[in-house]
Amino acid sequence: MSTPRRRDSARSRELLLAAATELFTERGFDRSTIREIGERAGVDPALIARYFGGKAQLYLATLQVDQLAANPPDLLEPERAKALLDHAAQRGPGPIHRAAVSPHEDPEVQAAAAEQLHRRLVDPLCERFTREGLDRPQLRAELTVAAFIGVSLSRSSGTFQALAQARTEDVVALALELLAPRR
Amino acid sequence: MSTPRRRDSARSRELLLAAATELFTERGFDRSTIREIGERAGVDPALIARYFGGKAQLYLATLQVDQLAANPPDLLEPERAKALLDHAAQRGPGPIHRAAVSPHEDPEVQAAAAEQLHRRLVDPLCERFTREGLDRPQLRAELTVAAFIGVSLSRSSGTFQALAQARTEDVVALALELLAPRR
DNA sequence: GCTTCATGTCATCATCCGAAGACATCATGT
DNA sequence: ACATGATGTCTTCGGATGATGACATGAAGC
Numbered sequence: 001m002s003t004p005r006r007r008d009s010a011r012s013r014e015l016l017l018a019a020a021t022e023l024f025t026e027r028g029f030d031r032s033t034i035r036e037i038g039e040r041a042g043v044d045p046a047l048i049a050r051y052f053g054g055k056a057q058l059y060l061a062t063l064q065v066d067q068l069a070a071n072p073p074d075l076l077e078p079e080r081a082k083a084l085l086d087h088a089a090q091r092g093p094g095p096i097h098r099a100a101v102s103p104h105e106d107p108e109v110q111a112a113a114a115e116q117l118h119r120r121l122v123d124p125l126c127e128r129f130t131r132e133g134l135d136r137p138q139l140r141a142e143l144t145v146a147a148f149i150g151v152s153l154s155r156s157s158g159t160f161q162a163l164a165q166a167r168t169e170d171v172v173a174l175a176l177e178l179l180a181p182r183r
Numbered sequence: 184m185s186t187p188r189r190r191d192s193a194r195s196r197e198l199l200l201a202a203a204t205e206l207f208t209e210r211g212f213d214r215s216t217i218r219e220i221g222e223r224a225g226v227d228p229a230l231i232a233r234y235f236g237g238k239a240q241l242y243l244a245t246l247q248v249d250q251l252a253a254n255p256p257d258l259l260e261p262e263r264a265k266a267l268l269d270h271a272a273q274r275g276p277g278p279i280h281r282a283a284v285s286p287h288e289d290p291e292v293q294a295a296a297a298e299q300l301h302r303r304l305v306d307p308l309c310e311r312f313t314r315e316g317l318d319r320p321q322l323r324a325e326l327t328v329a330a331f332i333g334v335s336l337s338r339s340s341g342t343f344q345a346l347a348q349a350r351t352e353d354v355v356a357l358a359l360e361l362l363a364p365r366r
Numbered sequence: 367g368c369t370t371c372a373t374g375t376c377a378t379c380a381t382c383c384g385a386a387g388a389c390a391t392c393a394t395g396t
Numbered sequence: 397a398c399a400t401g402a403t404g405t406c407t408t409c410g411g412a413t414g415a416t417g418a419c420a421t422g423a424a425g426c
Contacts, residue, residue, distance in 0.1 A: 006392070006393090007391085007392060007393070007402075007403050007404070008403090009402075009403060009404095012403080012404085028285060030213055030214070031213070031288070033382080033383065033384085034383080034384065034385090035382095035383080035384090043404090044404060044405060044406085045384090046385085046386085046387095046404080046405075046406080047403085047404070047405095048384095048385095049384085049385065049386075050403085050404095054384075054385075055383095055384065055385090098284075098285070099340075099342065100333075100336075100337050100340060100342045100343070101284050101285075101333065101336035101337055101340055102211065102281070102284075102285060102336070102340065103340045103341055103342065105214075110341075110342070113342070114341075114342045117342060122343070136345075136349075136353075136357070138345040139345045139346060139349050139353070139354075139357065140357065141345075142337070142343040142344075142345050142346040143334060143346060143354065143357055143358060145337075145343075146333045146334045146336075146337035146338070146343060146346060147330035147331075147333050147334055147358075148330075148333070149333045149337065150283075150284065150329045150330050150331070150332045150333015150334065150336070150337075151326060151329045151330055151333065153283075153284035153285070153329075153333070154283050154284060154325070154328075154329035154332065154333075155329070157282075157283060157284055157285065157286045158286055158293075158297075159282065159283045159286065159293070159296070159297045159300060160283070160305070160325040160328075160329060161325075162319075162321040162322045162324075162325050163322065163325040163326060163329060166319075166322050170319075170322070171322075171326065174319070174322065174323065174326055175326060175330075189422070189423090190372075190373050190374070190421085190422060190423070191373090192372075192373065192374095195373080195374085216412080216413065216414085217413080217414065217415090218412095218413080218414095226374090227374060227375060227376085228414090229374080229375075229376080229415085229416085229417095230373085230374075230375095231414095231415095232414085232415065232416075233373085233374095237414075237415075238413095238414065238415090
Protein backbone atom coordinates (compact mmCIF):
# COMPACT_ATOMS: atom_id res chain seq x y z
CA MET A 1 0.00 0.00 0.00
CA SER A 2 1.13 3.47 -0.75
CA THR A 3 2.36 5.24 2.30
CA PRO A 4 0.29 8.42 2.79
CA ARG A 5 2.90 11.05 2.58
CA ARG A 6 2.59 13.84 5.07
CA ARG A 7 3.55 16.26 2.37
CA ASP A 8 2.07 15.89 -1.04
CA SER A 9 1.74 18.87 -3.31
CA ALA A 10 -0.44 17.02 -5.79
CA ARG A 11 -2.89 16.10 -3.07
CA SER A 12 -2.96 19.63 -1.71
CA ARG A 13 -3.59 20.91 -5.18
CA GLU A 14 -6.53 18.60 -5.68
CA LEU A 15 -7.99 19.35 -2.26
CA LEU A 16 -7.89 23.03 -3.08
CA LEU A 17 -9.40 22.40 -6.49
CA ALA A 18 -12.25 20.35 -5.04
CA ALA A 19 -13.00 22.84 -2.29
CA ALA A 20 -12.90 25.71 -4.77
CA THR A 21 -15.30 23.93 -7.09
CA GLU A 22 -17.72 23.46 -4.21
CA LEU A 23 -17.54 27.03 -3.04
CA PHE A 24 -17.64 28.62 -6.49
CA THR A 25 -20.64 26.42 -7.17
CA GLU A 26 -22.42 27.38 -3.98
CA ARG A 27 -21.75 31.09 -3.83
CA GLY A 28 -20.15 32.09 -7.08
CA PHE A 29 -16.72 33.52 -7.60
CA ASP A 30 -17.06 36.89 -5.95
CA ARG A 31 -18.54 35.67 -2.70
CA SER A 32 -16.00 32.91 -2.27
CA THR A 33 -12.78 33.82 -0.50
CA ILE A 34 -9.49 32.03 -0.70
CA ARG A 35 -9.54 31.75 3.08
CA GLU A 36 -12.79 29.82 2.97
CA ILE A 37 -11.46 27.63 0.21
CA GLY A 38 -8.37 26.85 2.22
CA GLU A 39 -10.42 26.16 5.31
CA ARG A 40 -12.72 23.75 3.53
CA ALA A 41 -9.82 22.03 1.86
CA GLY A 42 -7.84 21.83 5.06
CA VAL A 43 -5.00 23.48 3.22
CA ASP A 44 -3.36 26.80 3.81
CA PRO A 45 -4.83 29.34 1.37
CA ALA A 46 -1.40 30.70 0.62
CA LEU A 47 -0.80 27.55 -1.38
CA ILE A 48 -3.41 28.72 -3.87
CA ALA A 49 -0.96 31.33 -5.04
CA ARG A 50 1.80 28.79 -5.23
CA TYR A 51 -0.05 26.06 -7.11
CA PHE A 52 -2.43 28.07 -9.26
CA GLY A 53 -1.09 31.60 -9.33
CA GLY A 54 -4.07 33.22 -7.68
CA LYS A 55 -7.78 33.05 -7.14
CA ALA A 56 -8.66 33.78 -10.76
CA GLN A 57 -6.41 31.02 -12.07
CA LEU A 58 -7.88 28.64 -9.53
CA TYR A 59 -11.28 29.51 -10.91
CA LEU A 60 -10.08 28.80 -14.42
CA ALA A 61 -8.83 25.43 -13.23
CA THR A 62 -12.22 24.57 -11.77
CA LEU A 63 -13.85 25.36 -15.10
CA GLN A 64 -11.77 22.67 -16.75
CA VAL A 65 -12.83 20.07 -14.22
CA ASP A 66 -16.48 21.02 -14.08
CA GLN A 67 -18.61 17.96 -14.02
CA LEU A 68 -20.28 18.64 -17.32
CA ALA A 69 -17.07 17.35 -18.78
CA ALA A 70 -18.59 14.00 -19.70
CA ASN A 71 -19.76 13.38 -23.23
CA PRO A 72 -21.46 16.45 -24.62
CA PRO A 73 -24.92 16.53 -23.15
CA ASP A 74 -27.85 17.05 -25.44
CA LEU A 75 -30.36 19.06 -23.50
CA LEU A 76 -33.23 17.69 -25.51
CA GLU A 77 -32.54 14.15 -24.41
CA PRO A 78 -34.68 13.79 -21.30
CA GLU A 79 -32.16 11.62 -19.46
CA ARG A 80 -29.38 14.12 -20.06
CA ALA A 81 -31.53 17.08 -19.10
CA LYS A 82 -32.65 15.31 -15.96
CA ALA A 83 -29.10 14.39 -15.07
CA LEU A 84 -27.97 17.98 -15.48
CA LEU A 85 -30.85 19.39 -13.47
CA ASP A 86 -30.39 16.76 -10.79
CA HIS A 87 -26.74 17.54 -10.56
CA ALA A 88 -27.47 21.24 -10.32
CA ALA A 89 -30.17 20.67 -7.71
CA GLN A 90 -27.95 18.57 -5.50
CA ARG A 91 -24.65 20.36 -5.75
CA GLY A 92 -25.67 23.74 -7.00
CA PRO A 93 -25.33 25.16 -10.47
CA GLY A 94 -21.87 24.87 -11.86
CA PRO A 95 -19.60 27.86 -12.26
CA ILE A 96 -20.13 27.65 -15.99
CA HIS A 97 -23.85 28.21 -15.62
CA ARG A 98 -23.31 31.22 -13.45
CA ALA A 99 -20.96 32.68 -16.01
CA ALA A 100 -23.76 32.74 -18.54
CA VAL A 101 -25.89 35.17 -16.57
CA SER A 102 -23.37 37.19 -14.59
CA PRO A 103 -20.21 37.71 -16.56
CA HIS A 104 -16.91 37.68 -14.78
CA GLU A 105 -15.01 40.91 -14.34
CA ASP A 106 -11.84 39.61 -15.94
CA PRO A 107 -12.50 39.32 -19.69
CA GLU A 108 -10.03 36.48 -20.05
CA VAL A 109 -11.76 34.46 -17.37
CA GLN A 110 -15.16 35.20 -18.84
CA ALA A 111 -13.97 34.16 -22.28
CA ALA A 112 -12.80 30.84 -20.90
CA ALA A 113 -16.15 30.23 -19.24
CA ALA A 114 -17.99 31.15 -22.42
CA GLU A 115 -15.83 28.76 -24.40
CA GLN A 116 -16.68 25.87 -22.09
CA LEU A 117 -20.34 26.79 -22.17
CA HIS A 118 -20.43 26.66 -25.93
CA ARG A 119 -18.39 23.55 -26.31
CA ARG A 120 -20.41 21.57 -23.84
CA LEU A 121 -23.94 22.83 -24.29
CA VAL A 122 -24.50 25.18 -27.18
CA ASP A 123 -22.52 23.48 -29.91
CA PRO A 124 -24.07 20.03 -29.50
CA LEU A 125 -27.51 21.56 -29.61
CA CYS A 126 -26.63 23.65 -32.61
CA GLU A 127 -25.45 20.58 -34.47
CA ARG A 128 -28.65 18.81 -33.63
CA PHE A 129 -30.76 21.69 -34.88
CA THR A 130 -28.69 21.86 -38.02
CA ARG A 131 -29.19 18.16 -38.62
CA GLU A 132 -32.90 18.63 -38.18
CA GLY A 133 -32.90 21.38 -40.75
CA LEU A 134 -34.24 24.07 -38.44
CA ASP A 135 -33.57 27.66 -39.36
CA ARG A 136 -31.27 29.79 -37.22
CA PRO A 137 -29.75 26.81 -35.45
CA GLN A 138 -27.18 28.87 -33.55
CA LEU A 139 -29.77 31.28 -32.23
CA ARG A 140 -32.07 28.43 -31.31
CA ALA A 141 -29.30 26.65 -29.48
CA GLU A 142 -28.22 29.68 -27.50
CA LEU A 143 -31.81 30.52 -26.68
CA THR A 144 -32.48 27.02 -25.46
CA VAL A 145 -29.35 26.86 -23.35
CA ALA A 146 -30.06 30.29 -21.87
CA ALA A 147 -33.55 29.21 -20.91
CA PHE A 148 -32.26 25.97 -19.45
CA ILE A 149 -29.70 27.80 -17.39
CA GLY A 150 -32.34 30.19 -16.16
CA VAL A 151 -34.38 27.26 -14.95
CA SER A 152 -31.42 25.54 -13.38
CA LEU A 153 -30.21 28.61 -11.54
CA SER A 154 -33.68 29.65 -10.47
CA ARG A 155 -34.25 26.24 -9.02
CA SER A 156 -31.27 26.63 -6.74
CA SER A 157 -31.93 30.19 -5.72
CA GLY A 158 -34.95 29.55 -3.56
CA THR A 159 -36.87 32.29 -5.29
CA PHE A 160 -39.30 29.93 -6.99
CA GLN A 161 -40.92 27.60 -4.55
CA ALA A 162 -42.89 25.41 -6.90
CA LEU A 163 -39.92 25.09 -9.21
CA ALA A 164 -37.57 24.17 -6.41
CA GLN A 165 -39.90 21.68 -4.81
CA ALA A 166 -41.14 19.94 -7.90
CA ARG A 167 -39.57 16.61 -8.70
CA THR A 168 -36.85 16.87 -11.26
CA GLU A 169 -38.67 14.47 -13.55
CA ASP A 170 -41.67 16.74 -13.61
CA VAL A 171 -39.59 19.80 -14.32
CA VAL A 172 -37.79 18.06 -17.13
CA ALA A 173 -40.99 16.74 -18.62
CA LEU A 174 -42.63 20.13 -18.55
CA ALA A 175 -39.54 21.90 -19.81
CA LEU A 176 -39.10 19.52 -22.69
CA GLU A 177 -42.76 19.84 -23.52
CA LEU A 178 -42.18 23.56 -23.73
CA LEU A 179 -38.76 23.56 -25.31
CA ALA A 180 -38.94 20.78 -27.85
CA PRO A 181 -39.28 22.24 -31.33
CA ARG A 182 -42.60 21.76 -33.02
CA ARG A 183 -42.68 18.80 -35.32
CA MET B 184 -41.18 79.14 -11.44
CA SER B 185 -39.93 77.19 -8.51
CA THR B 186 -36.61 78.40 -7.30
CA PRO B 187 -34.11 75.55 -7.50
CA ARG B 188 -33.02 75.26 -3.96
CA ARG B 189 -29.36 74.67 -3.46
CA ARG B 190 -30.26 72.24 -0.73
CA ASP B 191 -33.06 69.81 -1.38
CA SER B 192 -33.15 66.52 0.43
CA ALA B 193 -35.93 65.15 -1.74
CA ARG B 194 -33.92 65.83 -4.86
CA SER B 195 -30.78 64.31 -3.39
CA ARG B 196 -32.77 61.24 -2.42
CA GLU B 197 -34.12 60.82 -5.92
CA LEU B 198 -30.75 61.37 -7.53
CA LEU B 199 -29.29 58.65 -5.34
CA LEU B 200 -32.19 56.35 -6.09
CA ALA B 201 -31.83 56.86 -9.83
CA ALA B 202 -28.08 56.35 -9.79
CA ALA B 203 -28.43 53.27 -7.62
CA THR B 204 -31.01 51.77 -9.96
CA GLU B 205 -28.64 52.27 -12.86
CA LEU B 206 -25.65 50.77 -11.14
CA PHE B 207 -27.48 47.85 -9.56
CA THR B 208 -28.90 47.17 -13.01
CA GLU B 209 -25.54 47.30 -14.71
CA ARG B 210 -23.35 45.46 -12.25
CA GLY B 211 -25.61 43.95 -9.63
CA PHE B 212 -25.68 44.70 -5.96
CA ASP B 213 -22.35 43.29 -4.86
CA ARG B 214 -20.25 44.99 -7.48
CA SER B 215 -21.82 48.39 -6.98
CA THR B 216 -20.28 50.58 -4.31
CA ILE B 217 -21.91 53.43 -2.50
CA ARG B 218 -19.05 55.65 -3.63
CA GLU B 219 -19.83 54.93 -7.26
CA ILE B 220 -23.49 55.57 -6.64
CA GLY B 221 -22.74 58.87 -5.00
CA GLU B 222 -20.38 59.83 -7.78
CA ARG B 223 -22.92 59.10 -10.49
CA ALA B 224 -25.64 60.91 -8.61
CA GLY B 225 -23.43 63.87 -7.86
CA VAL B 226 -24.33 63.43 -4.22
CA ASP B 227 -22.15 62.58 -1.28
CA PRO B 228 -22.45 58.84 -0.59
CA ALA B 229 -22.76 59.50 3.12
CA LEU B 230 -26.27 60.71 2.43
CA ILE B 231 -27.23 57.16 1.50
CA ALA B 232 -27.00 56.27 5.13
CA ARG B 233 -29.00 59.30 6.13
CA TYR B 234 -31.84 58.95 3.64
CA PHE B 235 -32.09 55.19 3.25
CA GLY B 236 -30.29 53.70 6.22
CA GLY B 237 -27.61 51.95 4.23
CA LYS B 238 -26.77 50.25 0.97
CA ALA B 239 -29.16 47.35 1.51
CA GLN B 240 -32.11 49.60 2.21
CA LEU B 241 -31.24 51.66 -0.83
CA TYR B 242 -31.39 48.47 -2.84
CA LEU B 243 -34.78 47.68 -1.39
CA ALA B 244 -35.94 51.14 -2.41
CA THR B 245 -34.80 50.55 -5.99
CA LEU B 246 -36.81 47.35 -6.12
CA GLN B 247 -39.96 49.29 -5.45
CA VAL B 248 -39.28 51.67 -8.30
CA ASP B 249 -38.14 49.09 -10.81
CA GLN B 250 -39.50 49.86 -14.21
CA LEU B 251 -41.57 46.71 -14.44
CA ALA B 252 -43.96 48.52 -12.14
CA ALA B 253 -46.38 49.22 -14.93
CA ASN B 254 -49.39 47.01 -15.45
CA PRO B 255 -48.47 43.39 -14.84
CA PRO B 256 -46.77 42.14 -17.97
CA ASP B 257 -47.93 38.93 -19.51
CA LEU B 258 -44.86 37.25 -20.92
CA LEU B 259 -46.87 35.40 -23.50
CA GLU B 260 -48.09 38.60 -25.10
CA PRO B 261 -45.48 39.27 -27.77
CA GLU B 262 -45.58 43.04 -27.33
CA ARG B 263 -45.05 42.76 -23.59
CA ALA B 264 -42.28 40.21 -23.95
CA LYS B 265 -40.56 42.34 -26.55
CA ALA B 266 -40.88 45.41 -24.37
CA LEU B 267 -39.33 43.61 -21.45
CA LEU B 268 -36.48 42.19 -23.50
CA ASP B 269 -35.88 45.52 -25.18
CA HIS B 270 -35.77 47.25 -21.87
CA ALA B 271 -33.34 44.70 -20.53
CA ALA B 272 -31.17 44.92 -23.62
CA GLN B 273 -30.92 48.68 -23.49
CA ARG B 274 -30.57 49.32 -19.78
CA GLY B 275 -29.47 45.99 -18.51
CA PRO B 276 -31.47 43.37 -16.65
CA GLY B 277 -33.32 44.77 -13.70
CA PRO B 278 -32.27 44.00 -10.16
CA ILE B 279 -35.32 41.81 -9.82
CA HIS B 280 -34.19 39.56 -12.61
CA ARG B 281 -30.78 39.17 -11.09
CA ALA B 282 -32.32 38.21 -7.77
CA ALA B 283 -33.95 35.21 -9.41
CA VAL B 284 -30.68 33.56 -10.29
CA SER B 285 -28.26 34.80 -7.67
CA PRO B 286 -29.99 35.22 -4.34
CA HIS B 287 -29.01 38.08 -2.13
CA GLU B 288 -27.06 37.42 1.01
CA ASP B 289 -29.53 39.16 3.27
CA PRO B 290 -32.65 36.94 3.51
CA GLU B 291 -34.89 39.92 4.07
CA VAL B 292 -33.67 41.63 0.94
CA GLN B 293 -33.96 38.44 -1.07
CA ALA B 294 -37.51 37.91 0.17
CA ALA B 295 -38.46 41.39 -0.98
CA ALA B 296 -37.01 40.74 -4.42
CA ALA B 297 -38.80 37.42 -4.66
CA GLU B 298 -42.07 39.05 -3.73
CA GLN B 299 -41.73 41.61 -6.51
CA LEU B 300 -40.77 38.92 -8.97
CA HIS B 301 -43.85 36.90 -8.20
CA ARG B 302 -46.23 39.80 -8.12
CA ARG B 303 -45.08 41.21 -11.42
CA LEU B 304 -44.25 38.18 -13.50
CA VAL B 305 -45.17 34.84 -11.98
CA ASP B 306 -48.62 35.57 -10.64
CA PRO B 307 -50.04 37.04 -13.84
CA LEU B 308 -48.79 34.07 -15.79
CA CYS B 309 -50.14 31.68 -13.23
CA GLU B 310 -53.56 33.25 -13.49
CA ARG B 311 -53.43 32.97 -17.24
CA PHE B 312 -52.51 29.30 -17.10
CA THR B 313 -55.24 28.69 -14.58
CA ARG B 314 -57.77 30.38 -16.84
CA GLU B 315 -56.63 28.20 -19.70
CA GLY B 316 -57.14 25.12 -17.59
CA LEU B 317 -53.55 23.91 -17.79
CA ASP B 318 -52.33 21.58 -15.08
CA ARG B 319 -49.71 22.73 -12.59
CA PRO B 320 -50.19 26.40 -13.39
CA GLN B 321 -47.84 27.60 -10.66
CA LEU B 322 -45.03 25.32 -11.76
CA ARG B 323 -45.61 26.29 -15.38
CA ALA B 324 -45.53 29.95 -14.52
CA GLU B 325 -42.34 29.74 -12.51
CA LEU B 326 -40.69 27.60 -15.16
CA THR B 327 -41.62 30.05 -17.87
CA VAL B 328 -40.44 33.07 -15.93
CA ALA B 329 -37.19 31.33 -15.02
CA ALA B 330 -36.55 30.52 -18.67
CA PHE B 331 -37.39 34.06 -19.71
CA ILE B 332 -35.03 35.49 -17.15
CA GLY B 333 -32.30 33.15 -18.29
CA VAL B 334 -32.71 34.46 -21.81
CA SER B 335 -32.85 38.06 -20.71
CA LEU B 336 -29.77 37.83 -18.53
CA SER B 337 -27.82 35.78 -21.04
CA ARG B 338 -28.54 38.36 -23.68
CA SER B 339 -26.89 41.04 -21.62
CA SER B 340 -23.94 39.02 -20.49
CA GLY B 341 -22.16 38.83 -23.81
CA THR B 342 -21.71 35.11 -23.46
CA PHE B 343 -24.09 34.26 -26.27
CA GLN B 344 -23.22 36.09 -29.44
CA ALA B 345 -26.11 35.08 -31.63
CA LEU B 346 -28.56 35.72 -28.84
CA ALA B 347 -27.13 39.14 -28.11
CA GLN B 348 -26.94 40.21 -31.72
CA ALA B 349 -30.27 38.93 -32.91
CA ARG B 350 -33.04 41.47 -33.22
CA THR B 351 -35.32 41.49 -30.25
CA GLU B 352 -38.30 40.70 -32.46
CA ASP B 353 -36.64 37.54 -33.67
CA VAL B 354 -35.75 36.45 -30.17
CA VAL B 355 -39.26 37.05 -28.97
CA ALA B 356 -40.77 35.24 -31.91
CA LEU B 357 -38.54 32.24 -31.43
CA ALA B 358 -38.98 32.23 -27.69
CA LEU B 359 -42.74 32.40 -27.92
CA GLU B 360 -42.71 29.67 -30.53
CA LEU B 361 -40.82 27.57 -28.01
CA LEU B 362 -42.57 28.69 -24.87
CA ALA B 363 -46.19 28.92 -25.89
CA PRO B 364 -48.11 25.93 -24.59
CA ARG B 365 -49.29 23.46 -27.12
CA ARG B 366 -52.79 24.02 -28.28
C1' DG C 367 -29.39 89.48 13.25
C1' DC C 368 -29.68 85.43 15.70
C1' DT C 369 -30.98 80.85 16.65
C1' DT C 370 -31.96 76.42 15.24
C1' DC C 371 -32.57 72.65 12.51
C1' DA C 372 -31.95 70.52 8.08
C1' DT C 373 -28.66 69.46 4.77
C1' DG C 374 -24.11 68.65 2.98
C1' DT C 375 -18.89 67.62 3.40
C1' DC C 376 -15.15 65.39 5.04
C1' DA C 377 -12.15 62.37 7.62
C1' DT C 378 -11.78 58.17 9.78
C1' DC C 379 -12.73 53.53 11.55
C1' DA C 380 -13.23 48.57 11.43
C1' DT C 381 -13.46 44.93 8.47
C1' DC C 382 -12.45 42.06 4.80
C1' DC C 383 -9.84 40.54 0.90
C1' DG C 384 -6.06 38.88 -2.26
C1' DA C 385 -1.34 38.80 -2.55
C1' DA C 386 3.33 38.37 -1.14
C1' DG C 387 7.10 37.06 1.47
C1' DA C 388 9.69 35.51 5.58
C1' DC C 389 10.39 31.61 8.00
C1' DA C 390 9.81 26.69 9.47
C1' DT C 391 9.62 21.87 8.43
C1' DC C 392 9.86 17.73 5.91
C1' DA C 393 11.65 14.67 2.09
C1' DT C 394 15.09 13.14 -0.78
C1' DG C 395 19.59 12.27 -2.79
C1' DT C 396 24.25 11.71 -1.80
C1' DA D 397 24.47 12.82 8.51
C1' DC D 398 24.09 16.52 5.79
C1' DA D 399 22.69 19.63 2.17
C1' DT D 400 19.19 21.11 -0.75
C1' DG D 401 15.01 21.85 -2.58
C1' DA D 402 10.09 21.09 -1.96
C1' DT D 403 6.28 21.90 0.88
C1' DG D 404 3.72 24.08 4.57
C1' DT D 405 2.71 27.92 8.13
C1' DC D 406 2.32 32.35 9.55
C1' DT D 407 2.40 37.38 9.36
C1' DT D 408 1.88 41.38 7.11
C1' DC D 409 0.77 44.75 3.42
C1' DG D 410 -1.96 47.60 0.49
C1' DG D 411 -6.32 48.41 -1.15
C1' DA D 412 -11.29 48.53 -1.10
C1' DT D 413 -15.66 48.92 1.21
C1' DG D 414 -19.66 50.20 4.24
C1' DA D 415 -20.56 52.68 8.08
C1' DT D 416 -20.19 56.46 11.35
C1' DG D 417 -19.69 60.80 13.43
C1' DA D 418 -17.65 65.35 13.76
C1' DC D 419 -17.91 69.47 11.56
C1' DA D 420 -19.45 73.04 8.09
C1' DT D 421 -22.98 75.41 5.66
C1' DG D 422 -27.21 76.92 4.12
C1' DA D 423 -32.29 77.85 5.14
C1' DA D 424 -36.15 79.21 7.82
C1' DG D 425 -38.51 81.14 11.89
C1' DC D 426 -38.44 84.59 15.33
